[in-house]
Amino acid sequence: GAGVSQSPRYKVAKRGQDVALRCDPISGHVSLFWYQQALGQGPEFLTYFQNEAQLDKSGLPSDRFFAERPEGSVSTLKIQRTQQEDSAVYLCASSSGATDTQYFGPGTRLTVL
Amino acid sequence: AQSVTQPDIHITVSEGASLELRCNYSYGATPYLFWYVQSPGQGLQLLLKYFSGDTLVQGIKGFEAEFKRSQSSFNLRKPSVHWSDAAEYFCAVGVYSGGGADGLTFGKGTHLIIQP
Numbered sequence: 001g002a003g004v005s006q007s008p009r010y011k012v013a014k015r016g017q018d019v020a021l022r023c024d025p026i027s028g029h030v031s032l033f034w035y036q037q038a039l040g041q042g043p044e045f046l047t048y049f050q051n052e053a054q055l056d057k058s059g060l061p062s063d064r065f066f067a068e069r070p071e072g073s074v075s076t077l078k079i080q081r082t083q084q085e086d087s088a089v090y091l092c093a094s095s096s097g098a099t100d101t102q103y104f105g106p107g108t109r110l111t112v113l
Numbered sequence: 114a115q116s117v118t119q120p121d122i123h124i125t126v127s128e129g130a131s132l133e134l135r136c137n138y139s140y141g142a143t144p145y146l147f148w149y150v151q152s153p154g155q156g157l158q159l160l161l162k163y164f165s166g167d168t169l170v171q172g173i174k175g176f177e178a179e180f181k182r183s184q185s186s187f188n189l190r191k192p193s194v195h196w197s198d199a200a201e202y203f204c205a206v207g208v209y210s211g212g213g214a215d216g217l218t219f220g221k222g223t224h225l226i227i228q229p
Binding site: 004033035040041042043044045046047048056059091093099101102103104105106107 | 117145149154155156157158159162164203205207216217218219220221222
């Protein structure tokens with residue numbers, strides 16, 4: 001079946017703009033994760049959903065970052081008033097359970113000018 | 114909190130030679146351990162994982178890794194590398210609390226260069 005998909009693949013935003021990044025997990029996967037990967041770094045955990053419940057948002061860097069998964073499937077990561085330090089690749093991953101393998105999407109590369 | 118250290122930022126290996134990428138973790142209990150590979154412009158692909166049981170884990174593309182509790186290590190090995198193995202390799206540790214997953218903690222990665 002299809003893997004995890006993310007859109008857009010690339011996003012350029014002017015500083016101060018709001019952006020929304022979409023993640024379509026593998027069908028039936030209960031768990032969904034968002035990570036941020038800065039240039040030359042490993043991914044860093046942002047937030048975790050189990051179905052529609054956001055169980056952990058401890059990695060969100062500020063209150064400008066907001067994630068939702070209202071129907072327990074597609075998820076959106078929203079960044080308000082973007083800043084240059086938000087420039088990174090945002091990765092989404094899904095798994096069939098909390099302890100199962102996480103399958104990653106190709107990521108969205110966000111560039112804030 | 115858990116952490117992962119990949120001491121080698123870059124490694125250069127000749128095609129056909131053996132490979133070992135180092136990974137050390139810090140966590141109070143037995144973690145779940147993973148190796149992922151990332152090619153340019155691509156997402157992360159799982160090579161192998163360790164949850165419990167046999168400490169020598171076989172993965173895809175001819176890779177294997179050995180969990181050594183006494184050394185807090187989970188090194189990745191391959192007996193003979195191919196040019197297509199050139200990529201970024203990430204070691205990660207997973208911690209799962211009663212309420213669900215806490216997400217993976219990744220190392221900074223090792224960039225593998227293959228010399229012809």
